[in-house]
Amino acid sequence: EPEVTQTPSHQVTQMGQEVILRCVPISNHLYFYWYRQILGQKVEFLVSFYNNEISEKSEIFDDQFSVERPDGSNFTLKIRSTKLEDSAMYFCASGNRGGGQPQHFGDGTRLSIL
Amino acid sequence: AQSVTQPDIHITVSEGASLELRCNYSYGATPYLFWYVQSPGQGLQLLLKYFSGDTLVQGIKGFEAEFKRSQSSFNLRKPSVHWSDAAEYFCAVGGYGGSQGNLIFGKGTKLSVKP
Numbered sequence: 001e002p003e004v005t006q007t008p009s010h011q012v013t014q015m016g017q018e019v020i021l022r023c024v025p026i027s028n029h030l031y032f033y034w035y036r037q038i039l040g041q042k043v044e045f046l047v048s049f050y051n052n053e054i055s056e057k058s059e060i061f062d063d064q065f066s067v068e069r070p071d072g073s074n075f076t077l078k079i080r081s082t083k084l085e086d087s088a089m090y091f092c093a094s095g096n097r098g099g100g101q102p103q104h105f106g107d108g109t110r111l112s113i114l
Numbered sequence: 115a116q117s118v119t120q121p122d123i124h125i126t127v128s129e130g131a132s133l134e135l136r137c138n139y140s141y142g143a144t145p146y147l148f149w150y151v152q153s154p155g156q157g158l159q160l161l162l163k164y165f166s167g168d169t170l171v172q173g174i175k176g177f178e179a180e181f182k183r184s185q186s187s188f189n190l191r192k193p194s195v196h197w198s199d200a201a202e203y204f205c206a207v208g209g210y211g212g213s214q215g216n217l218i219f220g221k222g223t224k225l226s227v228k229p
Contacts, residue, residue, distance in 0.1 A: 093158070
């Protein structure tokens with residue numbers, strides 16, 4: 001069964017540093033997403049991406065965040081200047097039907113900001 | 115405001131017993147409803163979804179869910195639980211701003227299965 005893969009599985013970064021989380025969505029999917037889950041809290045939507053542009057973003061996704069699909073396979077989330085409160089599990093997801101609800105999630109990257 | 119409530123934080127059932135996980139939502143329009151399952155250390159897997167039509171939807175792994183508009187509920191059921199079903203289950207509602215990707219999740223229900 002095809003999978004969404006995310007790297008690294010765990011990222012430790014100093015506060016204020018830039019971090020890039022990487023994702024390889026399922027190859028024939030057209031809709032891509034990032035979600036995050038702060039420990040003990042709900043999974044929260046960050047951003048959706050379709051046709052090489054952001055289609056929707058949440059209030060969490062401020063100017064510190066950006067997404068990119070640099071080639072035909074990778075989908076990245078960049079946080080420019082990390083804050084302690086960015087510590088969370090970040091999930092990439094992809095979908096390919098109708099409006100493209102996320103059908104497959106990756107196993108996540110645990111981001112720890114020190 | 116849109117929200118999803120899963121009133122049970124943790125449920126324990128015996129293997130072979132039936133299961134019902136509750137989900138209530140608040141949403142301004144016709145919702146798109148989803149159930150996901152998360153095993154420890156892994157991502158979310160879509161179990162089933164409701165967009166329209168038959169209010170009883172079948173999913174993978176023998177799960178089903180019923181949409182009840184009058185009760186704003188979308189409860190997940192399985193007639194006979196297997197030990198491998200132990201995981202955390204998340205209900206979600208989508209369609210905010212017309213986007214089906216912007217899902218609002220509940221806090222999850224952790225399912226434990228005893229032999």
